[in-house]
Amino acid sequence: MSNKKFSLIDKLEVEHKLSREEWRTLLGGKAFEDGEVLQYAAKKARKVGDEIYGKDVFIRGIVEFSNTCNKNCYYCGLRAGNANLERYRLSEEDILQCCEDGYKYGFRTFVLQSGEDPYYTTEMICDIVNRLKTDYPECAVTLSIGEKTFDEYKAYREAGADRFLLRHETANPEHYGKLHPENMSWENRMRCLRDLKALGYQTGCGVMIGSPGQTVECLVDDMLFMQDFEPEMIGLGPFLPHSDTPFRDEAKGSYEMTLYLISLCRLMLPHALIPATTALGTIKPNGREQGILAGANVIMPNLSPVQVRDKYMLYDNKICTGDTSSECRGCIERRVESVGYKVAITRGDFKA
Ligand code: 5AD
Ligand code: SF4
Numbered sequence: 001m002s003n004k005k006f007s008l009i010d011k012l013e014v015e016h017k018l019s020r021e022e023w024r025t026l027l028g029g030k031a032f033e034d035g036e037v038l039q040y041a042a043k044k045a046r047k048v049g050d051e052i053y054g055k056d057v058f059i060r061g062i063v064e065f066s067n068t069c070n071k072n073c074y075y076c077g078l079r080a081g082n083a084n085l086e087r088y089r090l091s092e093e094d095i096l097q098c099c100e101d102g103y104k105y106g107f108r109t110f111v112l113q114s115g116e117d118p119y120y121t122t123e124m125i126c127d128i129v130n131r132l133k134t135d136y137p138e139c140a141v142t143l144s145i146g147e148k149t150f151d152e153y154k155a156y157r158e159a160g161a162d163r164f165l166l167r168h169e170t171a172n173p174e175h176y177g178k179l180h181p182e183n184m185s186w187e188n189r190m191r192c193l194r195d196l197k198a199l200g201y202q203t204g205c206g207v208m209i210g211s212p213g214q215t216v217e218c219l220v221d222d223m224l225f226m227q228d229f230e231p232e233m234i235g236l237g238p239f240l241p242h243s244d245t246p247f248r249d250e251a252k253g254s255y256e257m258t259l260y261l262i263s264l265c266r267l268m269l270p271h272a273l274i275p276a277t278t279a280l281g282t283i284k285p286n287g288r289e290q291g292i293l294a295g296a297n298v299i300m301p302n303l304s305p306v307q308v309r310d311k312y313m314l315y316d317n318k319i320c321t322g323d324t325s326s327e328c329r330g331c332i333e334r335r336v337e338s339v340g341y342k343v344a345i346t347r348g349d350f351k352a
Protein backbone atom coordinates (compact mmCIF):
# COMPACT_ATOMS: atom_id res chain seq x y z
CA MET A 1 0.00 0.00 0.00
CA SER A 2 2.66 2.50 1.01
CA ASN A 3 4.77 1.54 -2.01
CA LYS A 4 1.91 2.43 -4.26
CA LYS A 5 1.62 5.77 -2.51
CA PHE A 6 5.27 6.62 -3.05
CA SER A 7 4.95 5.99 -6.77
CA LEU A 8 1.74 8.03 -6.96
CA ILE A 9 3.46 10.94 -5.23
CA ASP A 10 6.21 10.66 -7.86
CA LYS A 11 3.60 10.67 -10.59
CA LEU A 12 1.81 13.69 -9.12
CA GLU A 13 5.11 15.57 -8.96
CA VAL A 14 5.66 15.03 -12.70
CA GLU A 15 2.13 15.14 -14.12
CA HIS A 16 0.31 17.35 -11.56
CA LYS A 17 -2.84 15.33 -11.88
CA LEU A 18 -4.19 11.93 -10.91
CA SER A 19 -7.28 9.90 -11.71
CA ARG A 20 -10.08 9.38 -9.20
CA GLU A 21 -8.83 5.87 -8.53
CA GLU A 22 -5.28 7.13 -7.93
CA TRP A 23 -6.47 9.85 -5.55
CA ARG A 24 -8.42 7.20 -3.66
CA THR A 25 -5.27 5.20 -3.19
CA LEU A 26 -3.25 8.22 -2.11
CA LEU A 27 -5.84 9.52 0.34
CA GLY A 28 -7.34 6.26 1.57
CA GLY A 29 -6.25 3.70 4.08
CA LYS A 30 -4.53 4.92 7.18
CA ALA A 31 -1.36 5.65 5.32
CA PHE A 32 -1.42 9.36 6.05
CA GLU A 33 -0.58 8.24 9.54
CA ASP A 34 2.42 6.51 8.07
CA GLY A 35 5.11 9.08 8.80
CA GLU A 36 7.20 7.97 5.88
CA VAL A 37 4.56 8.74 3.27
CA LEU A 38 3.98 12.12 4.88
CA GLN A 39 7.64 12.97 4.94
CA TYR A 40 8.13 11.80 1.39
CA ALA A 41 5.29 14.05 0.16
CA ALA A 42 6.49 17.00 2.26
CA LYS A 43 10.05 16.76 0.99
CA LYS A 44 8.95 16.73 -2.64
CA ALA A 45 6.44 19.52 -2.04
CA ARG A 46 9.08 21.69 -0.44
CA LYS A 47 11.47 21.14 -3.34
CA VAL A 48 8.79 22.01 -5.90
CA GLY A 49 7.77 25.13 -3.94
CA ASP A 50 11.35 26.32 -3.48
CA GLU A 51 12.01 26.03 -7.22
CA ILE A 52 9.25 28.56 -7.89
CA TYR A 53 9.16 30.87 -4.85
CA GLY A 54 12.59 30.27 -3.32
CA LYS A 55 12.77 30.72 0.44
CA ASP A 56 10.18 33.49 0.43
CA VAL A 57 7.12 33.23 2.64
CA PHE A 58 4.48 35.84 1.82
CA ILE A 59 2.60 37.58 4.60
CA ARG A 60 -0.95 38.94 4.45
CA GLY A 61 -2.37 41.19 7.12
CA ILE A 62 -5.90 40.11 7.89
CA VAL A 63 -8.45 42.59 9.19
CA GLU A 64 -11.48 40.81 10.63
CA PHE A 65 -13.76 43.78 10.24
CA SER A 66 -17.11 42.28 11.28
CA ASN A 67 -18.06 39.12 13.15
CA THR A 68 -21.71 39.59 12.24
CA CYS A 69 -23.06 36.91 9.94
CA ASN A 70 -26.49 36.08 8.59
CA LYS A 71 -25.53 32.51 7.66
CA ASN A 72 -25.73 29.49 9.91
CA CYS A 73 -22.94 27.13 8.91
CA TYR A 74 -23.02 24.34 11.50
CA TYR A 75 -19.26 24.46 12.13
CA CYS A 76 -18.65 28.16 12.66
CA GLY A 77 -18.69 30.19 15.85
CA LEU A 78 -19.84 33.31 13.99
CA ARG A 79 -23.06 31.64 12.84
CA ALA A 80 -26.15 33.81 13.19
CA GLY A 81 -27.65 31.30 15.64
CA ASN A 82 -24.86 31.77 18.17
CA ALA A 83 -26.48 34.08 20.73
CA ASN A 84 -23.46 33.89 23.07
CA LEU A 85 -21.29 36.00 20.85
CA GLU A 86 -20.98 39.75 21.20
CA ARG A 87 -21.07 41.20 17.71
CA TYR A 88 -18.93 44.05 16.42
CA ARG A 89 -18.47 46.02 13.23
CA LEU A 90 -15.41 48.12 12.46
CA SER A 91 -15.95 51.50 10.83
CA GLU A 92 -14.33 52.39 7.55
CA GLU A 93 -11.85 54.55 9.45
CA ASP A 94 -11.00 51.70 11.85
CA ILE A 95 -10.34 49.39 8.91
CA LEU A 96 -8.09 51.92 7.20
CA GLN A 97 -6.23 52.47 10.47
CA CYS A 98 -5.49 48.74 10.78
CA CYS A 99 -4.10 48.75 7.26
CA GLU A 100 -2.01 51.84 7.94
CA ASP A 101 -0.44 50.01 10.90
CA GLY A 102 -0.01 46.93 8.72
CA TYR A 103 1.79 48.87 6.04
CA LYS A 104 4.35 50.04 8.61
CA TYR A 105 4.92 46.44 9.64
CA GLY A 106 5.70 45.48 6.06
CA PHE A 107 2.41 44.07 4.87
CA ARG A 108 1.83 44.58 1.15
CA THR A 109 -1.39 42.57 1.03
CA PHE A 110 -4.44 43.45 3.10
CA VAL A 111 -7.11 40.84 3.57
CA LEU A 112 -10.50 42.20 4.56
CA GLN A 113 -12.51 39.38 6.10
CA SER A 114 -15.94 39.26 7.73
CA GLY A 115 -19.01 37.18 8.25
CA GLU A 116 -21.73 37.64 5.66
CA ASP A 117 -22.83 41.00 6.91
CA PRO A 118 -25.22 43.02 4.71
CA TYR A 119 -24.58 46.11 6.82
CA TYR A 120 -21.59 46.76 4.56
CA THR A 121 -23.16 47.73 1.25
CA THR A 122 -21.46 47.22 -2.08
CA GLU A 123 -20.81 50.93 -2.11
CA MET A 124 -19.07 50.83 1.26
CA ILE A 125 -16.88 47.88 0.33
CA CYS A 126 -15.95 49.53 -2.97
CA ASP A 127 -15.11 52.72 -1.17
CA ILE A 128 -12.80 50.96 1.29
CA VAL A 129 -11.08 49.02 -1.48
CA ASN A 130 -10.72 52.15 -3.56
CA ARG A 131 -9.21 54.13 -0.71
CA LEU A 132 -6.74 51.37 0.10
CA LYS A 133 -5.67 51.09 -3.53
CA THR A 134 -5.25 54.86 -3.73
CA ASP A 135 -3.28 55.19 -0.50
CA TYR A 136 -1.16 52.08 -1.11
CA PRO A 137 -0.90 51.61 -4.89
CA GLU A 138 1.79 48.96 -4.51
CA CYS A 139 -0.37 46.80 -2.26
CA ALA A 140 -2.83 44.03 -3.08
CA VAL A 141 -6.31 43.94 -1.58
CA THR A 142 -7.96 40.60 -0.91
CA LEU A 143 -11.61 40.27 0.04
CA SER A 144 -13.04 37.40 2.04
CA ILE A 145 -16.64 38.39 2.60
CA GLY A 146 -18.63 35.44 1.32
CA GLU A 147 -21.21 34.73 -1.33
CA LYS A 148 -22.28 37.69 -3.48
CA THR A 149 -23.81 38.24 -6.89
CA PHE A 150 -21.75 38.49 -10.07
CA ASP A 151 -22.49 42.22 -10.20
CA GLU A 152 -21.24 42.75 -6.66
CA TYR A 153 -18.03 40.85 -7.33
CA LYS A 154 -17.65 42.89 -10.50
CA ALA A 155 -18.06 46.17 -8.61
CA TYR A 156 -15.38 45.24 -6.03
CA ARG A 157 -13.09 44.20 -8.82
CA GLU A 158 -13.59 47.51 -10.61
CA ALA A 159 -12.88 49.31 -7.34
CA GLY A 160 -9.49 47.58 -7.39
CA ALA A 161 -9.79 44.32 -5.44
CA ASP A 162 -7.12 41.89 -6.61
CA ARG A 163 -7.97 38.64 -4.89
CA PHE A 164 -10.87 36.86 -3.25
CA LEU A 165 -10.94 34.02 -0.75
CA LEU A 166 -13.99 31.79 -0.66
CA ARG A 167 -13.39 28.28 0.54
CA HIS A 168 -15.60 25.81 -1.28
CA GLU A 169 -15.75 23.86 2.04
CA THR A 170 -16.42 20.58 0.20
CA ALA A 171 -16.67 19.62 -3.45
CA ASN A 172 -19.20 16.94 -2.55
CA PRO A 173 -22.78 18.27 -2.68
CA GLU A 174 -24.09 15.68 -0.24
CA HIS A 175 -21.38 16.52 2.27
CA TYR A 176 -22.11 20.23 1.77
CA GLY A 177 -25.64 19.50 2.94
CA LYS A 178 -24.30 18.05 6.20
CA LEU A 179 -22.27 21.17 6.97
CA HIS A 180 -24.85 23.79 6.08
CA PRO A 181 -28.55 24.46 6.60
CA GLU A 182 -30.97 24.08 3.75
CA ASN A 183 -31.03 27.71 2.76
CA MET A 184 -27.40 27.46 1.64
CA SER A 185 -26.52 25.81 -1.63
CA TRP A 186 -23.45 24.08 -2.95
CA GLU A 187 -24.42 25.18 -6.45
CA ASN A 188 -24.33 28.84 -5.47
CA ARG A 189 -20.96 28.39 -3.77
CA MET A 190 -19.55 26.93 -6.98
CA ARG A 191 -21.20 29.66 -9.04
CA CYS A 192 -19.46 32.26 -6.89
CA LEU A 193 -16.08 30.65 -7.45
CA ARG A 194 -16.59 30.52 -11.21
CA ASP A 195 -17.69 34.18 -11.26
CA LEU A 196 -14.62 35.24 -9.29
CA LYS A 197 -12.30 33.47 -11.73
CA ALA A 198 -14.15 34.91 -14.71
CA LEU A 199 -13.72 38.41 -13.28
CA GLY A 200 -9.97 37.97 -13.12
CA TYR A 201 -9.54 37.68 -9.36
CA GLN A 202 -6.73 35.56 -8.01
CA THR A 203 -9.18 33.14 -6.49
CA GLY A 204 -8.82 31.07 -3.35
CA CYS A 205 -10.86 28.01 -2.45
CA GLY A 206 -10.24 25.42 0.22
CA VAL A 207 -11.58 23.06 2.83
CA MET A 208 -11.41 22.12 6.46
CA ILE A 209 -9.69 18.79 6.98
CA GLY A 210 -11.73 16.38 9.06
CA SER A 211 -14.99 18.30 9.03
CA PRO A 212 -17.92 16.20 10.27
CA GLY A 213 -19.08 13.74 7.62
CA GLN A 214 -15.96 14.16 5.50
CA THR A 215 -15.00 10.82 3.93
CA VAL A 216 -12.02 9.85 1.79
CA GLU A 217 -14.32 10.18 -1.18
CA CYS A 218 -15.08 13.80 -0.22
CA LEU A 219 -11.37 14.60 -0.19
CA VAL A 220 -11.00 12.84 -3.53
CA ASP A 221 -13.77 15.10 -4.86
CA ASP A 222 -11.92 18.12 -3.43
CA MET A 223 -8.67 17.21 -5.16
CA LEU A 224 -10.41 16.50 -8.46
CA PHE A 225 -12.30 19.79 -8.20
CA MET A 226 -9.14 21.80 -7.52
CA GLN A 227 -7.22 19.95 -10.21
CA ASP A 228 -9.81 21.19 -12.68
CA PHE A 229 -10.56 24.64 -11.17
CA GLU A 230 -6.89 25.57 -10.71
CA PRO A 231 -7.31 28.04 -7.84
CA GLU A 232 -4.48 30.53 -7.34
CA MET A 233 -4.82 30.11 -3.56
CA ILE A 234 -5.78 27.12 -1.41
CA GLY A 235 -6.79 27.43 2.24
CA LEU A 236 -6.48 24.23 4.26
CA GLY A 237 -6.88 23.90 7.98
CA PRO A 238 -8.07 21.27 10.42
CA PHE A 239 -11.71 21.42 11.50
CA LEU A 240 -11.81 22.56 15.14
CA PRO A 241 -15.04 22.40 17.12
CA HIS A 242 -16.62 25.50 18.62
CA SER A 243 -18.54 25.04 21.85
CA ASP A 244 -21.51 27.19 20.78
CA THR A 245 -22.24 25.35 17.53
CA PRO A 246 -24.12 22.16 16.64
CA PHE A 247 -20.72 20.54 16.05
CA ARG A 248 -19.48 21.20 19.59
CA ASP A 249 -19.00 17.49 20.32
CA GLU A 250 -17.44 16.52 17.00
CA ALA A 251 -13.83 15.40 16.83
CA LYS A 252 -11.24 17.83 15.56
CA GLY A 253 -9.54 17.19 12.23
CA SER A 254 -6.18 15.50 11.90
CA TYR A 255 -3.06 17.65 12.08
CA GLU A 256 -1.06 15.11 10.05
CA MET A 257 -3.73 14.82 7.38
CA THR A 258 -3.75 18.61 7.01
CA LEU A 259 0.01 18.65 6.42
CA TYR A 260 -0.32 15.78 3.97
CA LEU A 261 -2.96 17.64 1.96
CA ILE A 262 -0.84 20.80 1.89
CA SER A 263 1.94 18.73 0.34
CA LEU A 264 -0.34 17.08 -2.19
CA CYS A 265 -1.84 20.43 -3.20
CA ARG A 266 1.66 21.85 -3.72
CA LEU A 267 2.52 18.92 -5.99
CA MET A 268 -0.77 19.17 -7.88
CA LEU A 269 -0.66 22.97 -8.33
CA PRO A 270 3.02 23.91 -7.90
CA HIS A 271 2.43 27.67 -8.27
CA ALA A 272 -0.44 27.91 -5.80
CA LEU A 273 -0.30 30.26 -2.83
CA ILE A 274 -0.99 28.04 0.17
CA PRO A 275 -1.21 29.52 3.66
CA ALA A 276 -0.04 27.84 6.81
CA THR A 277 -3.36 28.68 8.47
CA THR A 278 -4.24 29.97 11.90
CA ALA A 279 -6.20 26.75 12.50
CA LEU A 280 -2.99 24.80 11.87
CA GLY A 281 -1.23 27.00 14.43
CA THR A 282 -4.09 26.44 16.85
CA ILE A 283 -4.10 22.64 16.68
CA LYS A 284 -0.28 22.50 17.19
CA PRO A 285 1.94 25.25 18.59
CA ASN A 286 4.44 24.89 15.74
CA GLY A 287 1.81 23.84 13.19
CA ARG A 288 2.40 26.79 10.90
CA GLU A 289 6.14 26.17 10.73
CA GLN A 290 5.46 22.54 9.91
CA GLY A 291 2.96 23.73 7.31
CA ILE A 292 5.74 25.68 5.61
CA LEU A 293 7.95 22.61 5.68
CA ALA A 294 5.09 20.64 4.11
CA GLY A 295 4.80 23.09 1.20
CA ALA A 296 2.86 26.15 2.37
CA ASN A 297 4.25 29.57 1.40
CA VAL A 298 1.90 32.13 2.94
CA ILE A 299 1.12 33.23 6.50
CA MET A 300 -1.76 35.50 7.41
CA PRO A 301 -1.23 37.17 10.76
CA ASN A 302 -3.95 39.21 12.37
CA LEU A 303 -4.18 42.99 11.93
CA SER A 304 -7.46 43.39 13.80
CA PRO A 305 -7.65 45.70 16.82
CA VAL A 306 -6.91 43.73 19.99
CA GLN A 307 -10.27 44.71 21.54
CA VAL A 308 -12.21 42.66 18.95
CA ARG A 309 -9.86 39.72 18.41
CA ASP A 310 -11.47 37.36 20.88
CA LYS A 311 -14.83 37.98 19.22
CA TYR A 312 -13.78 36.62 15.84
CA MET A 313 -13.94 33.05 17.13
CA LEU A 314 -14.56 30.63 14.29
CA TYR A 315 -13.48 27.76 16.57
CA ASP A 316 -12.41 27.36 20.21
CA ASN A 317 -8.95 28.43 21.41
CA LYS A 318 -8.00 30.45 18.34
CA ILE A 319 -4.46 31.80 18.75
CA CYS A 320 -3.32 35.43 18.77
CA THR A 321 -6.43 36.82 20.46
CA GLY A 322 -4.34 38.45 23.20
CA ASP A 323 -1.58 39.71 20.95
CA THR A 324 -1.17 42.99 19.12
CA SER A 325 -0.49 43.29 15.39
CA SER A 326 3.07 44.24 16.15
CA GLU A 327 3.54 41.18 18.37
CA CYS A 328 2.13 38.86 15.70
CA ARG A 329 4.38 40.41 13.09
CA GLY A 330 7.50 39.77 15.17
CA CYS A 331 6.32 36.30 16.11
CA ILE A 332 5.82 35.37 12.46
CA GLU A 333 9.26 36.58 11.47
CA ARG A 334 10.87 34.37 14.12
CA ARG A 335 8.75 31.36 13.25
CA VAL A 336 9.43 31.61 9.53
CA GLU A 337 13.17 32.03 10.10
CA SER A 338 13.27 29.12 12.53
CA VAL A 339 12.59 26.76 9.62
CA GLY A 340 15.01 28.37 7.18
CA TYR A 341 12.62 30.67 5.32
CA LYS A 342 12.26 34.47 5.21
CA VAL A 343 9.34 36.86 5.23
CA ALA A 344 9.09 38.69 1.89
CA ILE A 345 8.02 42.35 1.97
CA THR A 346 6.07 42.21 -1.28
CA ARG A 347 2.57 41.67 -2.63
CA GLY A 348 3.37 38.02 -3.24
CA ASP A 349 1.24 37.55 -6.31
CA PHE A 350 0.52 34.22 -7.91
CA LYS A 351 3.33 33.44 -10.33
CA ALA A 352 1.80 32.13 -13.54
N1 5AD B 1 -12.84 24.98 12.31
C1 5AD B 1 -11.94 25.23 11.33
N2 5AD B 1 -12.16 26.11 10.34
C2 5AD B 1 -13.33 26.81 10.36
N3 5AD B 1 -13.83 27.73 9.52
C3 5AD B 1 -15.03 28.11 9.99
N4 5AD B 1 -15.33 27.45 11.13
C4 5AD B 1 -14.28 26.62 11.37
C5 5AD B 1 -14.01 25.65 12.37
N5 5AD B 1 -14.88 25.39 13.35
C6 5AD B 1 -13.18 28.10 8.27
C7 5AD B 1 -14.13 27.86 7.10
C8 5AD B 1 -14.33 29.24 6.54
C9 5AD B 1 -13.09 29.98 7.00
C10 5AD B 1 -13.23 31.45 7.07
O1 5AD B 1 -12.86 29.45 8.29
O2 5AD B 1 -13.52 27.00 6.15
O3 5AD B 1 -14.42 29.28 5.14
FE1 SF4 C 1 -20.83 33.02 8.45
FE2 SF4 C 1 -18.62 32.31 7.10
FE3 SF4 C 1 -19.04 31.43 9.61
FE4 SF4 C 1 -20.54 30.48 7.60
S1 SF4 C 1 -18.27 30.20 7.84
S2 SF4 C 1 -21.30 31.17 9.62
S3 SF4 C 1 -20.76 32.28 6.31
S4 SF4 C 1 -18.70 33.55 8.99
Ligand code: FES
Binds near residue numbers: 319320327328331
Ligand atom coordinates in the same frame (compact mmCIF):
# COMPACT_ATOMS: atom_id res chain seq x y z
FE1 FES D 1 0.09 36.14 16.61
FE2 FES D 1 2.31 34.50 16.98
S1 FES D 1 1.31 35.09 15.13
S2 FES D 1 1.25 35.80 18.44
